[in-house]
Amino acid sequence: MTSTTDRYPFSMPSGWFAVAESPDVEVGQTKAIYYFASHMVLWRDEEGTAHVQDAYCPHLGAHLGHGGLVDGCNIVCPFHGWKFDGEGCNSEIPYSDRTNKKARVYTYPVLERNGFIYAWYHPARQAPTWEVEEIDDVANGNYYGPKRFTHVVEAAIQEMGENAVDSAHFRYVHNVAEVPEIIRYESDGHRSYMESNQKFPTPRGVVNGEINSTADGPGVSVVRFAGIVDTLLMTATTPVDAEHTQTRFNFYVRNLGDESVNSSVGEAFANEVIKQFTEDLPIWTHKAHIVRPALADSDGPFMKYRKWYSQFYADHPSAEEQAAEERTVYPAPYWPDRMDEVPGKGTASVKYGGSAL
Numbered sequence: 001m002t003s004t005t006d007r008y009p010f011s012m013p014s015g016w017f018a019v020a021e022s023p024d025v026e027v028g029q030t031k032a033i034y035y036f037a038s039h040m041v042l043w044r045d046e047e048g049t050a051h052v053q054d055a056y057c058p059h060l061g062a063h064l065g066h067g068g069l070v071d072g073c074n075i076v077c078p079f080h081g082w083k084f085d086g087e088g089c090n091s092e093i094p095y096s097d098r099t100n101k102k103a104r105v106y107t108y109p110v111l112e113r114n115g116f117i118y119a120w121y122h123p124a125r126q127a128p129t130w131e132v133e134e135i136d137d138v139a140n141g142n143y144y145g146p147k148r149f150t151h152v153v154e155a156a157i158q159e160m161g162e163n164a165v166d167s168a169h170f171r172y173v174h175n176v177a178e179v180p181e182i183i184r185y186e187s188d189g190h191r192s193y194m195e196s197n198q199k200f201p202t203p204r205g206v207v208n209g210e211i212n213s214t215a216d217g218p219g220v221s222v223v224r225f226a227g228i229v230d231t232l233l234m235t236a237t238t239p240v241d242a243e244h245t246q247t248r249f250n251f252y253v254r255n256l257g258d259e260s261v262n263s264s265v266g267e268a269f270a271n272e273v274i275k276q277f278t279e280d281l282p283i284w285t286h287k288a289h290i291v292r293p294a295l296a297d298s299d300g301p302f303m304k305y306r307k308w309y310s311q312f313y314a315d316h317p318s319a320e321e322q323a324a325e326e327r328t329v330y331p332a333p334y335w336p337d338r339m340d341e342v343p344g345k346g347t348a349s350v351k352y353g354g355s356a357l
């Protein structure tokens with residue numbers, strides 16, 4: 001059985017996905033969150049460990065993220081006071097001598113690193129098959145940041161990711177001086193690597209830059225830019241559902257030793273990336289997914305990217321199912337009030353340090 005939507009021939013991929021950034025949830029705090037088309041609760045226990053669990057209390061269904069309290073290393077349901085531990089086991093019923101062993105709250109595997117709280121999503125709830133790599137530069141003081149940006153995009157996570165291998169669009173959507181040249185694209189299991197050269201416009205003229213990016217599954221990537229100044233972009237993309245994706249960008253610049261220089265360089269870097277992201281939005285929102293795209297010789301490695309990506313769909317159509325599928329164009333919905341959205345017209349609500357959700 002293949003899980004798809006009307007809009008795309010695929011559903012949500014499995015992997016590690018950011019569900020928050022570390023400062024978003026303090027010790028003792030609970031928070032309602034919604035990703036993977038599921039209501040969930042995020043909470044941090046008194047030892048500082050973050051937990052991500054299904055929202056609904058197995059007793060009578062209260063949402064643990066709306067009024068739930070943290071008590072030590074347990075979460076307390078706001079409805080009748082039942083307590084659940086970090087594994088989702090019922091640890092106390094305040095008006096009963098015995099706990100209920102059958103009352104379990106599904107608990108997502110969680111990793112907190114690189115400034116993000118990542119949860120592992122798998123549609124059949126299978127255990128993680130890798131861990132997100134720890135990036136030393138996020139915490140070692142060599143880099144300044146992060147400057148944060150987040151936005152929810154009306155497109156599938158796979159469609160957004162395809163942007164990186166699409167070298168030609170940089171010229172036409174983002175107005176860069178020349179089409180970037182992809183000099184390496186390789187994958188190894190859940191990871192993929194891309195190196196490209198790109199000319200950046202600066203107030204002092206065009207500068208040659210190098211971009212190296214590593215994807216750690218579909219939800220996490222680390223992008224390093226060198227040329228003008230060394231910058232690091234930690235990106236996290238998370239399916240809200242099969243047709244909506246939350247993007248989080250954390251921008252860092254190599255510490256130049258002066259707070260105000262760091263800040264202005266960081267700001268310029270972030271603004272350029274956010275400008276490009278804003279330009280991409282109407283394309284992602286309104287484009288169709290083309291199953292068999294008509295490509296030029298010098299287009300980027302789209303089909304390699306799609307092949308790498310297909311491993312993350314636990315319920316991906318088999319080769320026979322794909323061959324039997326006659327539909328090859330999956331258009332976006334018709335939004336009559338949004339017919340005049342075009343790239344570069346500033347349709348993103350750009351906001352630092354907060355969520356655009």
Ligand code: FES
Binds near residue numbers: 057079080
């Ligand atoms: S619904 Fe949670 S304790 Fe009753």
Ligand SMILES: [Fe+2]
Binds near residue numbers: 163173
């Ligand atoms: Fe783009």
